Amino acid sequence: MxxxxxxxxxxxxxxxxxxxxxxxxxxxxxxxxxxxxxxxxxxxxxxxxxxxxxxxxxxxxxxxxxxxxxxxxxxxxxxxxxxxxxxxxxxxxxxxxxxxxxxxxxxxxxxxxxxxLLSGEYDERAAVVTIRSGAGGDDATDFAEMLLRMYLRWAERRGYSTKVMDTSYAEGAGIKSATFEVDAPYAYGTLSVEAGTHRLARISPFGSADKRQTSFAAVEVLPLMEEAQEVEIPENDIRVDVFRSSGPGGQSVNTTDSAVRLTHLPTGIVVSMQNEKSQIQNRAAAMRVLQTRLLLQQQEEDAAKKKELAGNITASWGDQIRSYFLYGQQLVKDLRTGYEVGNPSVVFDGDIDGLIDAGIRWRAGERTNPTS
CATH class of the missing domain: 1.20.58.410 (Release factor)
Known part of the structure; x- marks a missing residue:
């Protein structure tokens, strides 16, 4: 030069x-x-x-x-x-x-x-991420576990503190769901573009040879509220169940009823926590996540009402945002931005900055120039 x-x-x-x-x-x-x-x-x-x-x-x-x-x-x-x-x-x-x-x-x-570009109301906060397996049997639960590892590796690469708060293991391979916290500045604003439905297409390792299988997993991203005072929840609206933790762990696993499941009766929202040492800690963590979900649900309902009044209703929740192809072309493609990575293995090892950055820029453009 x-x-x-x-x-x-x-x-x-x-x-x-x-x-x-x-x-x-x-x-x-x-x-x-x-x-x-x-x-x-x-x-x-x-x-x-x-x-x-x-x-x-x-x-x-x-x-x-x-x-x-x-x-x-x-x-x-x-x-x-x-x-x-x-x-x-x-x-x-x-x-x-x-x-x-x-x-x-x-x-x-x-x-x-x-x-x-992260200027949303909660963008500066830490994030609580939940991954749930969808359609696809063992392939879907295995895919959910692959995504969990992907995000934890991404956080590790960046030096971010993480804590797995709850894991529900599948009877076969992988996990039914997992919830984890990422404690870092702008973790919510950064990871919120990952929310949505992810699709995996590959030759299934669980079925007949050479049979292609498509499976799905949902990713939910919430901001971690510093104080649990944004939403007041009457005690009568909550059912509390306690149970023993499941899955691999240390000597305290499966020995006491320390895990907690909160059910918000009016909405049916369920939050489980089992990774803290005591029932009190698990209940406090679950309550904080429940209050956050109720707060965001209220905001989503308000936004939906505004769109209905404006005559512009779009069903965005659950829409497929990204496809992972592990056969033939070997490709990861974001369907919103068009951003592609030709090496899925590095993506599943946590190298997703390019995908996330493209998503953040795309979202900023959508906010500036919304489609009519």
Whole structure:
């Protein structure tokens, strides 16, 4: 790459970063870090462990945001210096290194740009993801487990904290359902584009040889509410069942009735939790998820009423959003964005950033230019 081309590329990087910095409001982030640091340094902070955990967690998240923004700005400055040194010394090796850093910076800025598109009411929150097997027998339950591993590997690659909250194992292969939490900034906004029906087409390992099988799994993504006060639920509206945890686990599994199932009688919504150590902890976790689901259900009903009044009703829940082909063409294709990956194995190993980023950009476009 010519030096003049580097100069143009660096100008473009600075312009992109300036727009990201403006939308991100870096001064507000710095102010939040300062305020949270003061709270974290209070001598009585750990008198209330739950409140202390929230403060330290939020501080860690905001510090990470700030480091990412400031670090990207510093990298652009360093790249400019690297190019200038390479020009002065006519150093081809340094220029080659600068080219690699330029490509890396473009990717980092693209990732930051995607975050600026996460401006929904709950986008900044952690996420609670539920995967349920659908039609397809053993192939569907196996597919549900493949998706669970895919998302957990994605979170692991990003250094995000995860916790599997509940798992219902199938009698044959895989799982009937699983619920897990992803504790990271913008986890809900990021993963919410994964909500919908996923389809797997492959030669079934469970049936007759060479028989193609199509199976389905549903992915639900909810924001994790910091406080369980958004929706008040009368005690008479809830049925509580306790039972023993099932499936593989440590020595406390299957020894006490610590698992909890909450049924919201007016709506029929059921939430089960079994992965905490005590019944009290499982009930609290289940209640928080139940309240979140009721809140979102109310929002969906309100939105549906508005669409009905406007004469534009679209049944989007449960629509197929992505297909995974594990025979012949070996392809993963998102049906909303058209984004394709020609290597399903890397996708199932958690390399789904491209699919998610395309989904976030597509959603932003839909919000800006909704179809009539």
């Amino acid at each position: 010519l030096i003049s081309e580097f100069a143009e590329e660096i100008r473009a990087l600075r312009a992109t970063y300036a727009s990201i910095e403006s939308v991100s409001d870096i001064e507000r982030i710095r102010a939040d870090v300062a305020d949270l640091s003061d709270k974290a340094g209070a001598p009585d902070l750990w008198d209330d462990p739950d409140a202390a955990q929230k403060v330290t967690s939020k501080l860690s998240h905001r510090q990470a945001e700030l480091r990412r923004l400031e670090g990207t700005a510093a990298r652009i400055d360093d790249l400019e210096v690297m190019v200038e040194l390479a020009q002065e010394e006519d150093d081809e090796d340094t220029l080659a290194e600068a080219e690699k850093e330029l490509a890396s910076l473009k990717k980092s800025l693209s990732d930051l740009e995607v975050v600026t």
